[in-house]
Amino acid sequence: MITKVLQEAINDQINKEFFSSYLYLSMAAYFEDKNLPGFAHWMRRQADEEREHGMKFYDFLVERGSRVTLKAIDTPKTDWKSSLEVFDEVAGHEAKVTASINALYELALKEKDYPAQVMLQWFITEQVEEEKNAADILANLKLIEDRGPAVLMLDHRLGKRGSG
Numbered sequence: 066m067i068t069k070v071l072q073e074a075i076n077d078q079i080n081k082e083f084f085s086s087y088l089y090l091s092m093a094a095y096f097e098d099k100n101l102p103g104f105a106h107w108m109r110r111q112a113d114e115e116r117e118h119g120m121k122f123y124d125f126l127v128e129r130g131s132r133v134t135l136k137a138i139d140t141p142k143t144d145w146k147s148s149l150e151v152f153d154e155v156a157g158h159e160a161k162v163t164a165s166i167n168a169l170y171e172l173a174l175k176e177k178d179y180p181a182q183v184m185l186q187w188f189i190t191e192q193v194e195e196e197k198n199a200a201d202i203l204a205n206l207k208l209i210e211d212r213g214p215a216v217l218m219l220d221h222r223l224g225k226r227g228s229g
């Protein structure tokens with residue numbers, strides 16, 4: 066049985082993952098408005114992935130006979146100054162999520178919850194990829210600055226993102 070403190074922390078993490086999904090969907094809407102469908106597509110995929118992350122935690126609680134309690138999702142930001150500012154925020158947001166996952170892992174160690182430790186190892190690996198993806202696109206945008214043709218080429222590439 067999961068301890069109460071760990072159950073509450075995982076329920077909080079479900080909320081954070083769903084907020085991430087909502088934030089990326091809001092960023093997708095921003096890019097749709099800027100006529101950058103590739104960037105919007107990338108953000109939609111990212112939003113889908115965050116929902117899947119939330120559901121992994123949800124299913125973990127269910128499998129362990131523990132209670133899922135959903136909370137209100139905060140309103141995400143809706144506007145940014147530039148594509149670069151958006152990806153700067155993605156990178157910062159993912160760094161916060163990594164810190165949150167690491168704290169959950171620490172708690173699972175403290176509570177001696179071995180199944181939670183195994184489940185969280187997947188997320189620890191996933192966060193390395195999440196941070197890298199954001200950092201790579203941010204680096205591209207810094208290189209491009211606001212040069213239209215290069216932005217369109219990046220938009221084309223981001224539009225090819227598959228699931229995952």
Ligand code: FEO
Binds near residue numbers: 162195
């Ligand atoms: Fe669920 Fe982007 O980490």
